[in-house]
Amino acid sequence: MRIITAKNYEDMSRKAANIISAQIIMNPKCVLGLATGSTPMGAYKQLVDWYNKDDLDFSMVRTVNLDEYKGLDANHEQSYRHFMDSHLFSHVNMNPDHVNIPNGIAADSRLECQRYDDVIAGLGGIDLQVLGIGLNGHIAFNEPDIAFEKKTHLVTLTQSTIAANSRLFNDISEVPTSAYTMGIKNIVQAKMILLIVSGEEKADIMYEAFCGPVTPAVPASILQMHNQVIIVGDAAALAKLSINTTI
Numbered sequence: 001m002r003i004i005t006a007k008n009y010e011d012m013s014r015k016a017a018n019i020i021s022a023q024i025i026m027n028p029k030c031v032l033g034l035a036t037g038s039t040p041m042g043a044y045k046q047l048v049d050w051y052n053k054d055d056l057d058f059s060m061v062r063t064v065n066l067d068e069y070k071g072l073d074a075n076h077e078q079s080y081r082h083f084m085d086s087h088l089f090s091h092v093n094m095n096p097d098h099v100n101i102p103n104g105i106a107a108d109s110r111l112e113c114q115r116y117d118d119v120i121a122g123l124g125g126i127d128l129q130v131l132g133i134g135l136n137g138h139i140a141f142n143e144p145d146i147a148f149e150k151k152t153h154l155v156t157l158t159q160s161t162i163a164a165n166s167r168l169f170n171d172i173s174e175v176p177t178s179a180y181t182m183g184i185k186n187i188v189q190a191k192m193i194l195l196i197v198s199g200e201e202k203a204d205i206m207y208e209a210f211c212g213p214v215t216p217a218v219p220a221s222i223l224q225m226h227n228q229v230i231i232v233g234d235a236a237a238l239a240k241l242s243i244n245t246t247i
């Protein structure tokens with residue numbers, strides 16, 4: 001595991017974007033696993049900036065996103081599809097046929113989960129998976145105590161996740177109560193994982209995830225078992241991590 005300490009959010013975003021762009025430059029047809037949330041927004045902005053300077057080409061890149069709210073269609077302002085379009089895809093030369101996100105309004109949840117697993121397998125797996133971490137240690141929408149063996153599945157969101165995400169909705173009652181998410185198994189099968197994290201409120205969970213036991217109670221703790229994880233965090237988020245205990 002490699003831990004890169006950034007000075008602040010901007011520095012974290014630039015360093016993360018550097019790693020993502022290196023992946024695209026080394027393999028223009030790479031499969032990127034992408035995340036939504038406040039954490040990766042700065043990295044996406046940086047990638048758009050480099051694209052505008054003609055330094056990056058997304059035309060052959062394929063993407064799979066981690067998750068999507070159940071019940072929201074692609075055009076809903078709070079859907080993760082909309083987030084990705086407005087923060088990255090519509091600003092670069094992504095081929096829309098290369099974009100994959102669970103369909104929040106699929107008629108049959110079980111078939112949708114199977115379809116998504118098939119999409120990932122059909123792409124040959126994920127080369128670089130970008131991840132954030134939730135305050136309770138979730139990765140994607142894998143909430144505490146979900147089995148590590150799960151692939152794409154439908155989850156009931158915890159109250160803490162609903163409360164955290166309600167900041168983006170007009171009212172907490174509008175936050176969907178369930179979501180499609182890649183499972184831990186899909187995530188750990190990625191060849192390389194880039195976890196980005198910012199802010200002192202994440203310092204405790206980072207300590208638990210990377211210095212504590214590997215347990216489904218802290219989903220991100222499974223990343224200790226992956227041999228290609230890069231953590232890029234700002235100093236506040238990494239304050240409690242001792243480099244010695246995490247190498």
Ligand code: PGA
Nearest residue numbers: 037038039132133134140
């Ligand atoms: P955030 O979300 O980037 O908005 O903090 C991270 C997560 O919940 O996975």
